Amino acid sequence: MHRMLTKYPIWGGLLLLALFIxxxxxxxxxxxxxxxxxxxxxxxxSLDLLMGYTGLVSFNHATYFGVGAYTVAILAGLGLNxxxxxxxxxxSIPVLLALLLGLLVLRSSGPYFLMITLAFGQMIxxxxxxxxxxxxxxxxxxxxxxxxxxxxxxxxxxxxxxYLVLVFFAFACLILWKFIHSRLxxxxxxxxxxxxxxxxxxxxxxxLKYLSYIVAGGFAGLAGVFYVYFNGFISPQELxxxxxxxxxxxVIIGGAGTLxxxxxxxxxxxxxxxxxxxxxxxxxISMGIIFILCVMYLRDGVVGSALKLxxxxxxxx
Amino acid sequence: xxxxxxxxxxxxxxxxxxxxxxxxxxxVGERRAIIGPxxxxxxxxxxxxxxxxxxxxxxxxxxxxxVTQLPPFRRARxxxxxxxxxxxxxxxxxLLDNINLxxxxxxxxxxxxxxxxxxxxxxxxxxxxxxxxYGEQRQVELLLALAQSPRLLLLDEPTAGMSSVETNKxxxxxxxxxxxxxxxxxxxxxxxxxxxxxxxxxxNYGRVLFxxxxxxxxxxxxxxxxxxxxxx
Numbered sequence: 001m002h003r004m005l006t007k008y009p010i011w012g013g014l015l016l017l018a019l020f021i022x023x024x025x026x027x028x029x030x031x032x033x034x035x036x037x038x039x040x041x042x043x044x045x046s047l048d049l050l051m052g053y054t055g056l057v058s059f060n061h062a063t064y065f066g067v068g069a070y071t072v073a074i075l076a077g078l079g080l081n082x083x084x085x086x087x088x089x090x091x092s093i094p095v096l097l098a099l100l101l102g103l104l105v106l107r108s109s110g111p112y113f114l115m116i117t118l119a120f121g122q123m124i125x126x127x128x129x130x131x132x133x134x135x136x137x138x139x140x141x142x143x144x145x146x147x148x149x150x151x152x153x154x155x156x157x158x159x160x161x162x163y164l165v166l167v168f169f170a171f172a173c174l175i176l177w178k179f180i181h182s183r184l185x186x187x188x189x190x191x192x193x194x195x196x197x198x199x200x201x202x203x204x205x206x207x208l209k210y211l212s213y214i215v216a217g218g219f220a221g222l223a224g225v226f227y228v229y230f231n232g233f234i235s236p237q238e239l240x241x242x243x244x245x246x247x248x249x250x251v252i253i254g255g256a257g258t259l260x261x262x263x264x265x266x267x268x269x270x271x272x273x274x275x276x277x278x279x280x281x282x283x284x285i286s287m288g289i290i291f292i293l294c295v296m297y298l299r300d301g302v303v304g305s306a307l308k309l310x311x312x313x314x315x316x317x
Numbered sequence: 318x319x320x321x322x323x324x325x326x327x328x329x330x331x332x333x334x335x336x337x338x339x340x341x342x343x344x345v346g347e348r349r350a351i352i353g354p355x356x357x358x359x360x361x362x363x364x365x366x367x368x369x370x371x372x373x374x375x376x377x378x379x380x381x382x383x384v385t386q387l388p389p390f391r392r393a394r395x396x397x398x399x400x401x402x403x404x405x406x407x408x409x410x411x412l413l414d415n416i417n418l419x420x421x422x423x424x425x426x427x428x429x430x431x432x433x434x435x436x437x438x439x440x441x442x443x444x445x446x447x448x449x450x451y452g453e454q455r456q457v458e459l460l461l462a463l464a465q466s467p468r469l470l471l472l473d474e475p476t477a478g479m480s481s482v483e484t485n486k487x488x489x490x491x492x493x494x495x496x497x498x499x500x501x502x503x504x505x506x507x508x509x510x511x512x513x514x515x516x517x518x519x520x521n522y523g524r525v526l527f528x529x530x531x532x533x534x535x536x537x538x539x540x541x542x543x544x545x546x547x548x549x
Contacts (some may be wrong), residue, residue, distance in 0.1 A: 001321075019483035056513040107496070183417075183422060186414065186417065186418065187418060189407075189410070189420045190407055190410075193406075193408055193409060193410060194405050194406065195409065196369065196389075196401075196405060197401070197405045197406065197407065197461070198390075198391070199368075199369075199388070199389040199390045200367060200369075200389055200390075200393055200398070200399050200401075201390075201393060201398075201418060201419050201461065201465060202390050202394045202421060202465065203390055203418070204388075204390050205390070
């Protein structure tokens with residue numbers, strides 16, 4: 001297991017290299033899909049920190065994604081399009097919200113945690129829906145320009161924007177990787193494995209869960225920042241439970257507790273959605289069948305199952 | 318100095334009184350066995366001392382510090398460690414990762430490697446704990462508690478469900494512990510109890526039925542009647 005994990009960065013490096021070269025080979029449509037995969041991959045990785053590593057299935061993760069996106073959109077509406085300002089606020093406001101909501105939702109655990117996160121998520125969704133003067137209500141906020149980095153390259157060019165997302169994606173991967181493999185990260189895994197034992201060993205398990213919730217919220221906010229720049233539009237739908245449900249599926253299909261697995265899950269869902277929807281209007285049924293098959297036959301997700309198989313293979317040698 | 322003191326400790330689950338007015342003092346370095354029939358409140362007593370369960374009334378002191386309202390992790394940081402009646406391990410993690418989680422950062426007297434080496438477990442350090450046999454997992458339960466460098470150790474039926482060979486291994490580990498560590502043990506195996514304990518407390522229906530030295534317990538008629546009687 002340990003050997004497998006230490007080899008992960010090598011594979012990660014190769015994958016990043018491929019992601020660097022791919023835009024040169026892809027069509028504009030393909031590049032657009034790949035950009036979405038990176039953004040949702042980042043979003044799913046942030047949820048994996050909670051779901052896969054801390055053992056907390058949150059149903060309001062879209063809240064932080066949406067709040068990050070709305071922050072950028074509202075700033076843009078005020079004529080503030082400085083990328084760095086939007087980035088800092090697009091991360092710190094979701095973090096502040098996670099600091100507050102974490103105090104409330106982490107009083108419960110298991111299915112109760114799931115239900116209370118769903119309730120708070122829907123409250124924020126309703127707020128965005130009704131607070132028309134700020135959020136544009138159900139019309140959302142449109143016309144958000146691509147970021148201005150103050151560099152001699154336009155982010156309106158799809159390739160440039162893709163590389164910007166890639167840089168932040170890689171940076172986020174590195175930070176999350178380091179975090180998970182730090183002493184704190186291992187303690188968080190300990191909470192997932194046995195909270196009562198961790199308490200008996202002197203760990204403040206509530207504090208660890210709170211930290212994980214806040215970090216996950218911050219990275220979801222970062223994903224939201226890039227999403228709104230990419231999309232140019234944000235509506236309350238991005239805060240809705242359906243968005244939280246979708247990112248949960250990305251984590252499950254990719255493999256919870258594998259960090260990069262959810263990126264694969266995000267890729268599969270986004271690409272399949274686009275492929276199938278171009279052939280049939282009944283694409284949600286096909287997606288549903290694929291999800292059911294994954295849950296039945298790939299319980300550890302695509303990456304999780306592959307890692308298990310590889311481990312088994314090594315064991316048989 | 319007292320390692321542990323409880324004053325009138327009481328715990329009810331609904332209408333059921335599980336602990337009733339338990340006052341107990343355990344001196345530093347002492348080996349104390351807690352015995353009693355099933356349902357006597359032994360594990361509840363441990364859960365209350367370690368903070369898993371809050372008492373309805375009474376007070377708990379660990380090395381003179383009042384801990385009655387402290388959460389379990391704060392009690393652990395005062396030097397209180399425990400094992401569980403049913404294995405409570407990080408089964409998907411390696412033995413080394415288990416020990417790493419147990420060793421307090423910057424306070425550990427030795428490295429996890431030295432610790433495992435000392436106990437003869439280094440060879441198995443990279444194996445996930447779920448791959449160990451039940452008996453080995455019981456030993457890891459104890460190792461985790463010892464890795465905390467405890468001053469007060471609560472052992473909840475450490476030999477439960479083990480073969481005689483495995484029981485011998487555990488009892489050897491426990492017997493060789495330094496007297497700097499105060500040990501309370503819940504145990505049904507009377508050979509282990511009489512071999513290990515300095516004093517014995519007998520619980521029955523949540524009350525202290527008797528407390529005294531080993532020989533006193535053996536000869537007490539009430540204890541024979543409710544607990545040891547079946548042995549004779």
